[in-house]
Amino acid sequence: MPPPSTHLAAQRLAAQLPALPADMKGNHGRERARYAFVTRTLTILGTRGTVTGDRAEDWRRVTRQLGILWQMGRGEFRLAVYELEQSARAAEAEEPAPAGAPTGTGPHGGDLIFPWQATAEDWISVPGGPAGPFEEATMAxxxxxxIARTVxxxxxGHRFHPGGPQHVNVILDSGVPIERLDAVTERARAREQWAKDHQEWHAG
Structure with missing residues (x-):
């Protein structure tokens, strides 16, 4: 089966994207940043490349940002962006999911996956950062x-640290994978560590 021709869709959308209206260039530059993101990502998709390492995710992000530009827009710009959003959504559906892990096995022996491939049941570790149950992955x-990174x-909550954060946000550059660890093993280790830290805290 030939690969999807979504690069042609990206080229078409980039050519059809109207200029950002002057009245949308305020708001601390947020719409300009979204517009620049859409333009940059479509350009890369149009060369058969990818920003995140997952072209379907690239299209999802384009669709999401076009949707926000549609909400903020008016008149002809709003109508044009709505039609482009629908086209982007169709291109997203044509992209196959990446096969297997992005880059193999991580430093702790787990599978490397893209952040948005994780589920609520996963225990994950980020490069040079904390580990714990996965909650959410969103585009910054x-x-x-x-240029947009992934949060x-x-x-x-599995850690014993009085007054410490219950959740941690980690910002990753595009294309950086996370490691999915064995959740059963990690929960058992966490319980042991929690009991040890709890005992040391009260002993001190």
Whole structure:
């Protein structure tokens, strides 16, 4: 089966995207940043490339940002962006899911996956950061150059740290995977560590 021609859809959408109206260039530059993100991502998709490492996720992000631009827009711009959003949603549906883990096995022996591939049952670890039950992965607000990173929310309720955070936000650059660990093993370790920390806290 030939690969989907979604790169042609990206080229078409990029060519059809109307200029950002002057009255949408305020709001602390948020709509300009969203517009730059859509333009940049469509350009990369149009060359058969990917920003995140997962073209379907790239299209999801484009669709989401076009939807916000539609909400903020007026008149002809709003109508044009709505039609582009529908086209982007159709292209997203054509993209196959990445096969297997992005880059193999992680430093702790778990599978490396994209953040948005994790589920609520997963115990994850981020590069150079904390580990714990996965809660959510969302796209951060794009910057002025149209570059957006991924925010991963990790539950820290399994740790014994009086006054510490119950959740941690970790911001990852595009294409950076997270590691999915064995949840049963990690929960058992967490219970043991919690009991040890609890005992030391009260002994001190």
């Amino acid at each position: 607000m794009p910057d002025r150059n149209g 991963v929310l990790i539950d820290q």
